[in-house]
Structures are given as C-alpha cells and as structure tokens.
Amino acid sequence: MSGKYFQPEIECADPAEIKKIQSEKLVKQVRHVWDNVPYYRAKMEAKGVTPDDIHGVEDLYKLPFLSKDDLRESYPYGLMGCSREEVVRIHSTSGTTGKRVIAYYTQEDLDIWSDCTARAIVAAGGDKTDVVQVSYGYGLFTGGFGLNDGSNKVGCMTLPMSSGNTERQLQFMVDLGSTILCCTPSYAAYLGESIKEAGLSDKIHLKAGIFGAEAWSEEMRRDIEKSLGLKAYDIYGLTELTGPGVAYECEAQHGMHINEDHFIAEIIDPDTEEVLPEGTVGELVFTSLDKKGFPMLRYRTHDICVLNREKCSCGRTFIKMAKPMGRSDDMLIIKGVNVFPSQIEAVLLEEGFPANYQIIVDRVNNSDTLEVQVEMTPELFSDNLGKISDVEKQLIGSLKAMLGIYAKVRLVAPKSITRSEGKAVRVIDKRKI
Amino acid sequence: MEIYQVSVFLENQAGKLSEVTNLLAENGIDLRAINIAESSDYGVLRVITSDSNRAVEILREHGFIVNCTAVLGVSVPDRPGGLAHLLRQLAEEKFDVEYMYSVFGQANGLAYMILRVDNIDTVRAALEKDGIHTADCVELGIK
Numbered sequence: 207m208s209g210k211y212f213q214p215e216i217e218c219a220d221p222a223e224i225k226k227i228q229s230e231k232l233v234k235q236v237r238h239v240w241d242n243v244p245y246y247r248a249k250m251e252a253k254g255v256t257p258d259d260i261h262g263v264e265d266l267y268k269l270p271f272l273s274k275d276d277l278r279e280s281y282p283y284g285l286m287g288c289s290r291e292e293v294v295r296i297h298s299t300s301g302t303t304g305k306r307v308i309a310y311y312t313q314e315d316l317d318i319w320s321d322c323t324a325r326a327i328v329a330a331g332g333d334k335t336d337v338v339q340v341s342y343g344y345g346l347f348t349g350g351f352g353l354n355d356g357s358n359k360v361g362c363m364t365l366p367m368s369s370g371n372t373e374r375q376l377q378f379m380v381d382l383g384s385t386i387l388c389c390t391p392s393y394a395a396y397l398g399e400s401i402k403e404a405g406l407s408d409k410i411h412l413k414a415g416i417f418g419a420e421a422w423s424e425e426m427r428r429d430i431e432k433s434l435g436l437k438a439y440d441i442y443g444l445t446e447l448t449g450p451g452v453a454y455e456c457e458a459q460h461g462m463h464i465n466e467d468h469f470i471a472e473i474i475d476p477d478t479e480e481v482l483p484e485g486t487v488g489e490l491v492f493t494s495l496d497k498k499g500f501p502m503l504r505y506r507t508h509d510i511c512v513l514n515r516e517k518c519s520c521g522r523t524f525i526k527m528a529k530p531m532g533r534s535d536d537m538l539i540i541k542g543v544n545v546f547p548s549q550i551e552a553v554l555l556e557e558g559f560p561a562n563y564q565i566i567v568d569r570v571n572n573s574d575t576l577e578v579q580v581e582m583t584p585e586l587f588s589d590n591l592g593k594i595s596d597v598e599k600q601l602i603g604s605l606k607a608m609l610g611i612y613a614k615v616r617l618v619a620p621k622s623i624t625r626s627e628g629k630a631v632r633v634i635d636k637r638k639i
Numbered sequence: 640m641e642i643y644q645v646s647v648f649l650e651n652q653a654g655k656l657s658e659v660t661n662l663l664a665e666n667g668i669d670l671r672a673i674n675i676a677e678s679s680d681y682g683v684l685r686v687i688t689s690d691s692n693r694a695v696e697i698l699r700e701h702g703f704i705v706n707c708t709a710v711l712g713v714s715v716p717d718r719p720g721g722l723a724h725l726l727r728q729l730a731e732e733k734f735d736v737e738y739m740y741s742v743f744g745q746a747n748g749l750a751y752m753i754l755r756v757d758n759i760d761t762v763r764a765a766l767e768k769d770g771i772h773t774a775d776c777v778e779l780g781i782k
C-alpha cells in the first residue's frame with residue numbers, strides 16, 4: 207500500500223470520520239470568518255444566522271452563498287480573512303480588470319495546498335524517484351506554484367519550467383528524463399505533436415501527466431495519452447478556493463476525489479439555490495474549511511457537475527466529482543432539459559465539423575425550439591445533395607443522443623457565423639428578447 | 640478530355656447565386672450549363688464553365704466551398720423522342736444516374752445533357768455502342 211497514497215490515514219478514512227472532521231472545522235471556520243470578515247458577517251446578519259446556529263455540516267445550508275459578484279464588490283481586501291501581516295503570497299485569476307480575483311495565502315494555507323497537490327501527484331503514481339516537469343505558468347496563475355510545491359513535498363526532482371518555450375521543454379524532458387508532466391491539456395497536446403515532429407518519441411520517459419485548468423474531453427485524454435505515452439490524470443481547482451488540487455483523479459480515471467478534509471462540496475439548483483441530493487446534476491458549491499487568508503463559505507463555482515460517493519477501486523473514500531460538464535452561466539433550459547453549449551461543441555468536433563457554431567433558441571407556439579448553425583467544410587461537402595443530407599441527419603442523431611432533445615441543424619457557409627470582437631457569439635436566446 | 644463540373648455550397652440566401660455568377664462573369668468565365676439542387680436551408684449549385692480550374696480557384700479565393708467532379712456530356716439525338724430514347728437506353732442498361740441537366744444551346748445546333756454517373760467510362764462506351772454520341776470538352780467549348 208505504501209507509495210500509493212500521500213496521506214492514507216485521511217485519503218482512505220471512514221466517511222463518518224471525515225464528516226466529523228468537517229463538522230469540527232466548519233464550526234471553527236464560521237466563527238473565524240464572523241470575527242475576521244465583516245463583508246461575510248454582514249451577509250450572515252442579513253440572513254439572521256450567527257455562528258451559534260452552526261453545529262456541524264448539517265447546518266451548512268443555513269449560511270449565505272458567496273458569488274463572483276461578492277468577490278468583485280469586496281475587491282481587493284474585503285474577503286481577506288486574516289491580518290495583512292499574516293499573508294505571505296497572493297495569486298490572481300486572469301480576469302480582466304473589475305473581474306479579477308485576488309486570493310491571499312498564509313503560510314499554513316500554502317502548506318495545506320501543497321498537501322493537496324502532493325496527494326494528486328502520488329495518486330498519479332509519483333514518488334521521490336520521479337522527475338516532475340511543471341509546465342504550468344508560474345506567477346499569478348496558481349498552476350505552476352501549486353504543482354511545484356506539491357512535487358517538492360513528495361520529494362520529486364522538480365523542474366520549474368513554466369509554460370512556453372517548447373524547444374527547451376523538450377530538451378529538459380529528454381536530457382533529464384522527466385517522468386511526470388504537469389501542464390494544461392492543450393499544452394500537453396501541443397507538446398505531444400512537437401515531440402512527434404521532432405522525432406523524439408523514443409527518447410521520452412513520461413509515465414503520467416497531471417492536466418487541468420481548462421475543459422478537456424475524454425477524446426482529448428486518449429489523444430494525449432497516445433501521443434505522450436503516459437497516463438493522463440485530471441485535476442480540479444479554483445484560485446478562489448486555493449488553486450489546483452481541490453480535487454484530483456486517481457488510477458481509476460473516473461472522476462476526481464475532492465479533498466474533503468479541507469473542502470465541503472455541495473450541489474445546488476443554480477436557479478433556486480436549493481441543495482440537491484448527491485448524484486444529481488447541478489452547480490458545484492465549495493466551502494473551504496482551513497483557508498485563513500481567503501476563506502470561502504459556500505462559494506458558487508458556476509461549474510455544473512455531479513458528485514458520486516460510490517466506493518472507488520483505488521481505496522480512497524473521498525467523494526468524487528465528475529468532470530464539470532459546463533458553466534451554469536451557459537446552461538440553457540430547453541423543453542425542460544439542461545443543455546450546455548460545450549455538449550454541442552463536443553458532438554460537432556466528433557462529427558468532423560468545425561467548433562465554430564451558433565445555437566439559436568426560440569419559442570414557437572409555446573414550445574421551445576433549438577437550432578444549431580454550423581459551418582460547412584470542404585471535407586463534408588458533396589455535389590450530391592443526398593450525401594449532405596446524410597451528414598446532416600447523422601449530426602441530428604448524435605445531438606439527440608447527447609442532449610436528449612431534437613435540435614434542428616442548419617448548415618451555413620464558411621465564416622458566416624458572426625463574430626464580435628473576434629469572439630463568436632455562441633448562443634442567441636430569442637426567448638429573452 | 641473529360642468534362643468537369645464545379646459544385647458550390649450555397650446558403651439559401653438572396654444574392655448568393657448572383658454573387659457566384661458575377662464572380663465568374665467578371666473573370667471572363669462563361670457558363671455552359673447550370674443546375675441547382677436545394678433543401679430548405681441550403682443548395683448545391685452545379686455549373687459547367689468555359690474554364691473549370693480557374694472557376695474553382697476564384698470561388699475558393701472568395702470563401703466558397705467548391706468541389707470538382709468529372710461528368711459525362713451526351714448529345715441528345717436531334718429528332719422527336721430523342722431524349723426519351725437516351726433515357727430508355729440508360730434505364731435498360733440499369734445505369735444509376737445521380738442527376739442530369741441540360742447544356743445551354745450550342746453554336747453547332749446540337750442539344751447536350753450533362754449526366755452525373757459514377758462509372759463514366761462504362762456508361763460512355765455503352766451509349767456510344769447504342770449510337771448515342773458523347774461529347775468531350777472541346778465540343779462544348781471548354782478549356
């Protein structure tokens with residue numbers, strides 16, 4: 207068993223034990239926030255809740271939510287949970303001014319965070335014999351430092367490469383025999399192509415990759431695993447909560463274990479804010495139990511996802527979250543069914559269409575309609591109308607299988623889908639106009 | 640030389656068809672035949688032009704999705720029931736014709752049809768054997 211878990215006593219603890227830890231920490235954390243974060247205290251007061259009402263996890267629902275708007279309103283210092291002197295580092299999201307989030311870390315916050323990423327590295331098969339190439343950006347972005355510190359904690363030889371400079375990345379990978387690669391999935395895919403082009407495939411010794419910070423599909427996972435010759439592990443995190451390592455994937459590659467001794471996850475209905483039972487699809491909400499520099503109570507992530515507490519073959523008992531299927535801001539309810547643009551995009555790519563598309567939702571005779579406009583490609587074009595119509599029917603069938611509802615497909619000329627400021631407008635909901 | 644048809648993906652939008660014909664005209668490319676197949680949302684424009692390579696080039700430059708396919712040109716016997724005779728021959732041989740359309744009037748006074756078939760050489764040989772004349776590109780004034 208040794209070597210398989212970084213902290214087996216916690217990662218494989220009895221769920222009842224975890225719940226007890228969560229309850230004790232939550233009571234303390236709520237008190238801490240009440241005493242140190244006037245912004246959140248005011249929200250609690252407005253809701254008529256005091257720390258005396260919180261006796262454990264079962265009382266979590268009584269607390270007010272924190273939203274992105276709250277973060278914006280309280281910028282820059284409003285949600286800091288300790289004195290300025292205790293803060294040793296900050297990280298920040300890449301949001302444009304006004305939307306930027308700055309998160310504060312005490313030394314203890316950083317220690318706990320590196321425990322979390324260390325668990326992820328060990329779950330990916332890492333130990334002190336490994337050479338970990340960290341090709342996430344170092345700086346305000348949490349990726350580089352997050353995995354770097356976890357790798358140090360495991361005792362791996364850590365290569366603080368940061369992102370970019372592909373030629374140098376490949377040189378170190380070959381010369382030092384990197385065994386674990388940490389970067390975004392899109393950069394991993396790019397490195398895979400570059401290795402192939404440079405004819406270096408035989409000289410690469412990677413066995414595992416820890417890829418996160420952006421959405422990626424199972425198809426992309428298979429491609430990366432093939433091109434880099436490694437096993438690809440997903441990792442989840444948000445700067446608001448700490449960074450990568452809030453949840454991490456194990457060898458089962460079937461959902462990410464949430465570090466439940468440090469975070470409580472809830473699933474809510476994004477519209478009614480009602481807490482939904484485990485196993486239901488909804489918006490993911492996190493409470494950080496230990497974070498002192500930037501404590502988040504019931505932070506709405508806007509990630510739509512599902513939790514699963516079934517026993518995992520890896521032996522860990524932490525609850526698992528599925529890969530988020532979309533953003534609640536993007537979620538459309540069409541004929542009572544939740545539809546995400548990301549689902550439609552996945553189908554289009556699979557069927558050989560370009561990812562440039564537009565979704566038009568309307569209401570005709572009191573019934574919702576969904577139309578997907580997609581650009582024709584030279585590969586799919588034929589002088590035979592019947593063949594084009596077959597392609598169209600195939601796409602309609604795949605969309606129906608993915609979404610559960612009928613979507614009309616409209617093939618349009620290339621580059622005809624309108625772009626504003628270079629970014630395509632993906633959804634036009636005429637029901638709201 | 641084989642006759643090539645240029646096919647263009649067209650959205651069913653006012654002005655799209657004339658955009659194509661204008662582009663060809665501006666570049667001195669003449670139309671020998673034109674045919675459109677449509678669904679409710681889009682159409683496939685098929686043209687025989689005086690210069691298929693150039694037509695493809697120009698249309699692609701202007702962002703159109705285009706492909707080029709070899710087709711069979713057939714002269715329709717100039718007598719009553721000429722077309723019926725041609726169709727009967729095709730049916731008897733059980734040739735699968737995806738679609739066909741007529742060519743604009745030619746200076747030589749003959750009437751021609753364009754046939755889209757998979758096995759051009761077989762069909763050509765069979766028709767010639769039945770006394771139906773097939774045309775090459777020179778005959779239709781194609782470069």
Ligand SMILES: [Zn+2]
Pocket residue numbers: 456457458463518519520521522
């Ligand atoms: Zn597991």
